[in-house]
Amino acid sequence: MDFYIGLLQVIGVHSLLGLSAWCVLHTGQVSLAQGGFFAIGAYGAGMLTTMLGWPLGWALLMAAVLAGGIAVAVGFPALRVKGLMLVVATTAFAEIVRLVFFNLSWKVQTPEGLIGPDGGLGFGGIRYFQANAWSNLHVLWLIWGLVAVVMALLWSLDRTRIGTLWRAVGEDEVAAQSAGINLTAAKVSAFGIGGAIAGLAGGLFSHNTTHIEHGNFTILLATFAIAYPILGGLKSLAGTLVAVVFIQGVLIEGLRFLGDWRSLLFGALILLVMLVRPTGVLGAPLRLPFVGRRDEPTSSAIPVERTHHA
């Protein structure tokens, strides 16, 4: 039973991570910085509860604000570039964050003993849940409660004008700016909100695992973060959730017996989805293959090839 609770906790945390990337991808930007914001949240919230004795709620809030603030600060220069250059810039940022934590040694004396990040050895003893007698199930409720809150917020945000502006920028930056949309404001706002969500996810992660180290926050984590919304489709938030359940639940846990072949299958699966469902698993209405293909409804979500481009 504990195994499944643990798995659901991981899925919840990764859902938040995927949602953070969803925000940014919405504006057409591919960012590999999400792992960096996640690390900032993980270390930040962990330090606040263990070293300063903050309550968890405030520590998580602070982690989100901190990661979001840094995302905005980084976003202004970083989002001036796009495409591959943005991927490079955000990767560099995430590596810098990781290396900062790799080199950060700062321990303080607390009633529980010396505690704090210890460079390459990592940051252990983030035992807020254990110290306050939270059961595994309580933690699970907290994580999924926050997933629900974040999803509800993003869902309503997507239905206000900012969601439309984000999507417009993601579709065509030239048309968007010619229509009076401030590209910088749209991109940085998405980046900041995404950063805050990643920070929140990181805070949950560090308290859930109790021990974190720089190796948790490599480029692989950032790859997962963008893989979820891309696989799930950007049209709906549920797509990201489905992708996390599938990747974390089915691929990573369910196929553990395959050993190293698992990674191969993972790559093959992404390719398959790209081929079969180019707008993501939930990007277009689901229908059985070879059924009802002949009469495409005009309002379906399948993109029409635009042949009038020069």
Place this chain on the structure above:
Amino acid sequence: MLELRHVSRHFGGVKAVDGLDMQVHQGEILGLIGPNGSGKSTTVNLISGLYAPTSGSVVFQGEDISHLPTHLRAQRGIARTFQNIRLFSQLSVWQNLWAARVERGTGWSGWKSRWLASADQGRELAEQILEFSGLQGKRDVLAGNLAFGEQRRLELARAAISGAPLLLLDEPAAGMNATEIDELDQRIRALRDQGRTVVLIEHHMELVMGVCDRVVVLNFGRKIAEGAPQQVQDDPQVRAAYLGADDNDELMNAALAA
């Protein structure tokens, strides 16, 4: 309302626009014509802000906007369409229109209507212009799934709904049939009657000559003629530019009637 003062735009050694002086008067429909590669689209991009001029200045309603970013020019009141349709194709018709609406409010309420207004506001807003654009009943369709002519109409509607006093239409009739061009003609006039000023870049001479109050002709990035449609049509330099030869009335008339 808009003035180009000796504006140039060079791409490497290519002088796409070369020392262009041009005025657009309040409330007129100005035609901007010229052979392919004469600098028409570059001129539109210089006005809308996608390009900054290499030299010279662009003045809109008394303000030098030469180096203003594109979105601020749009917010000041310059809206445009594109030669190659650029809709937000994965957004619905109403979302395309809503995204282009310029909210000019200030303070918290202005901020809120710019960023956090509810979708209902967008749908209501769209209704106001769907009939004008002949897109009734298409409000919730994805823009990318519209027929070609509908996409062109949506692009015009998207420019119009911004509330901008100056509309730059870059070959709005391209790919349209005669009926659609007639409707376009009516819409351009209707926009002018609302008090908008229109700059029409177009190859379709019948439309240009019929609807424009004044025509500016470009060739090799320079202005070679300016005046009333008939006057421009009779200009020997214009004839030469279009045909690459001097007087050949028959060919010219054929070209202009095409």
